[in-house]
Amino acid sequence: MKLARVAQPVSPSLGATDNLDDLENRSIWLIREAYARLKPLGMLWSIGKDSNVVLWLARKAFLGRVPFPVVQLDTGMELPEVYAFRDRIVQEWNLDLRIETCPPESEMDPTLPPATRAAARKTAGLQALLEREQLRGVLVGIRRDEQGTRAKERVFSPRSLGGNWDVTQQPAEFWDQYRTDFPVGAHVRVHPLLDWSELDVWRYTRREQIPIVPLYLAKNGKRYRSLGEKNVTFPVDSNASSIDEIIAELETTRIPERAGRSIDSETEDSFERLRQAGYM
Incomplete structure (x- = not known):
């Protein structure tokens, strides 16, 4: 081995x-x-x-x-x-x-x-x-x-x-x-x-200035927190329109990361x- x-x-x-x-x-x-x-x-x-x-x-x-x-x-x-x-x-x-x-x-x-x-x-x-x-x-x-x-x-x-x-x-x-x-x-x-x-991922993304899909940033009170196919993933309520605001939001939220993933609400x-x- x-x-x-x-x-x-x-x-x-x-x-x-x-x-x-x-x-x-x-x-x-x-x-x-x-x-x-x-x-x-x-x-x-x-x-x-x-x-x-x-x-x-x-x-x-x-x-x-x-x-x-x-x-x-x-x-x-x-x-x-x-x-x-x-x-x-x-x-x-x-x-x-x-x-x-x-x-x-x-x-x-x-x-x-x-x-x-x-x-x-x-x-x-x-x-x-x-x-x-x-x-x-x-x-x-x-x-x-x-x-x-x-x-x-x-x-x-x-x-x-x-x-x-x-x-x-x-x-x-x-x-x-x-x-x-x-x-x-x-x-x-x-x-x-x-x-x-x-939080590590977002802090590192901010530090390194890594490009992101703009859907992660809030628009009209909604943003994608976890990004997947459009038929099984949906945006969540959020006003975080910058990476700094995303980090601040994650430091206090109790909403699960995959709250917008419909697969997670199906059978256990x-x-x-x-x-x-x-x-x-």
Whole structure:
């Protein structure tokens, strides 16, 4: 069994700036480790705030370029502003963008609730991508604090030959050692932002001046806090029209980040079923 291990970045400090530096250093280290040990490697890009931060960190890790393909799992249901942002950033950052067209909802598991069934299209699209490209590693911008099922994840998280996730059989990650050898056909999801919080993401976005989809900023008392397809994601009440105002809002709000995601209001186990089947 191969284990990836390098010198651990310094422990998080109490100051907000130091904490962002520590989070950045660790995430860059994880991205470089994934690139060195999991070939071929790709990155899933949802074009939301979290995956934009991972993309920014990847550019920092490799001196301004991203040396692996960036994949959008496209259902054709993104908001127009998302597609416009994608096309602009691809040009400005010279990205190797691969667009994976997801199969129709009619081909998804009919026992899933409606919003979960719509989201399952991306699982099927990812499975097709993995089968065709034989990726050994996939960078994903998820965080533990975003949703309960994601809190069970590992940083280097193995998926079975069929792309499934068995939460009961995850390898231990002690002393910054990560397992990277798995059967041919299996792959590893790598989560550089797993220990970040929503506030960390926005504070880092402000510090680094990372571009964002304008839908995150309030207009007429509404904004998108979590950005997804237009048929399953909706804006929430907010007057935060700048990143500074978003940060101030998050420092006091008790409203969940995914309040605008219709999938989260369906049956209790629907999201877990989706993730076990290979969802991000």
